[in-house]
Amino acid sequence: MLSERDKKGRFEWKGLFTFRGGISRPMELSLAVASFTILLVFWIALAESGLIREAYLPSPIRVAIAMYTLFAEFNFIKDVYISILRVMIAFTIAALMAIPLGILMNTYRIIGATHEPVMDLIRYLPVPALVPLTVIWLGIGETSKIALLWMGTFFQLVLLIADAARRVPGEYVEICYTLGAKTRHVLRWIILPAMAPTMVDNLRITLGWCWSYVIIAEIVAANEGIGHVIWISRRFGKMPEVMAGVLAIGFIGLASDQLIRYFHRRAFRYLE
């Protein structure tokens, strides 16, 4: 293990090859950059070598140009905005419902025993297979897309939240009761703070899934959104644009993930 001082140090090779050894922050960052660079170089080499046709694997430079053109000439920012909006709305609704329900499922047996089996079944229904259902029930408007994203995240999230609540040590709850607390106090002052780090992790992971579902929702009868751009570009055989769209999703997903990780580190300092 590296000491606190070593962790802050600049580049520390020691420990990199030790089982579960430590790693310094700058070293971690440079290794991440290195991986991306190697990946990029490999991609360029493969594309430029002519081994694979342009229509299958355009070079990253062509993709970058396509990305630029999308933004500069096709108002791609609006599609990005629409996709983000859809994810945010669906995810917020899912989270606002899943957090209280998940906690209550763990608090009152009756709620848990009635809801858990149903949720467990629904969450195994593959989201793409639900598309025809949402289209028939809700048409092809925004509601239908939001509903699909919601279905993809809510049922997963509620079970993860219930599990996080279940993992709160019983001792904390009991201590709280012996200090004169009522059930609502226990929920507010014990369950919620004790499960918060796990809950934020759960939210981060399900948000990632939500980003893959938005593409599925947008491929079916949408007029805007990143998924729509990817699908239209494919129809016209514009491979660089397809990849630019896919990468855009990747970047946004990575950014939101990192943002939540950052919040996690800041909010739960006590875990360090």
Add this chain to the structure above:
Amino acid sequence: MAFYDHFLQIDHLSKWFATEHGKEPIHVIDDVSMTIEGGDFVVFVGPSGCGKTTLMRIVAGLETTSEGRIVLEGEEVKGPDRKKGVVFQSYSSFPWLTVFENARFGLKFRDDVTKNEKDGIARHYLELVGLAGFEDFYVNRISGGMRQRLAIARTLAAGPDILLMDEPFGALDAQNREFLQVQLLEIRAKERKTIIFVTHDVEEAIFLAERIFVFSARPAKIIEEITVSDHLVREASLELKETEAFFKLRNHLMAVCRAQAQRTEAMIMSPNAAR
């Protein structure tokens, strides 16, 4: 003033735990009766798994009785409340709060005390357990011994009538454990709280207790009750552990506990013999 005969009365208490459907329930406590007076320091000893924790949890109101009842200050115990403070061996304090916030948490659900008074009381008890200066530390930054002292501070801050401690020093190393034993006696000298302390460590029991209840292997029955001052002069100093009287009492209790532990093992080896 008090209108009851005894501070705490455990009255023909028995406990069975239901197990899987169709299987026989586990008999954990077998007709235990005792009375405890205000200010007593009572220690429960007995082999692991005999039912000490269960008995303490029933007194705390965290577990129900199967038969019999518990009466605290003239009122039957129905559930947990602020009268009965508990200190557990692990998860004894909240990691998301600082040391100060943990101590103050003991007063969180009282509306008869002002905010300023709560701060003052929390500070007072942190000082009492020797944690002054660590107010802003998070729990995972302080040692195991300090965490247990913090749990004691929080519990005392809540102003309980009785303090229930379940092997609170069980996870500490020998030095820390002895240090906390002395400190607990010192704290009690100032606070005069009634304490029930559960342990399987015979020396700890003799050092701390005014009265020791020795329990049999499961189901727990009282097999011996010892008033420590009949055997030695109690003092809050580790030198007591070197005295002849301490030794004699320790050897006696060890022998009793060992016999019970063997019974437990015999029970595990042949489950039918337990019936």
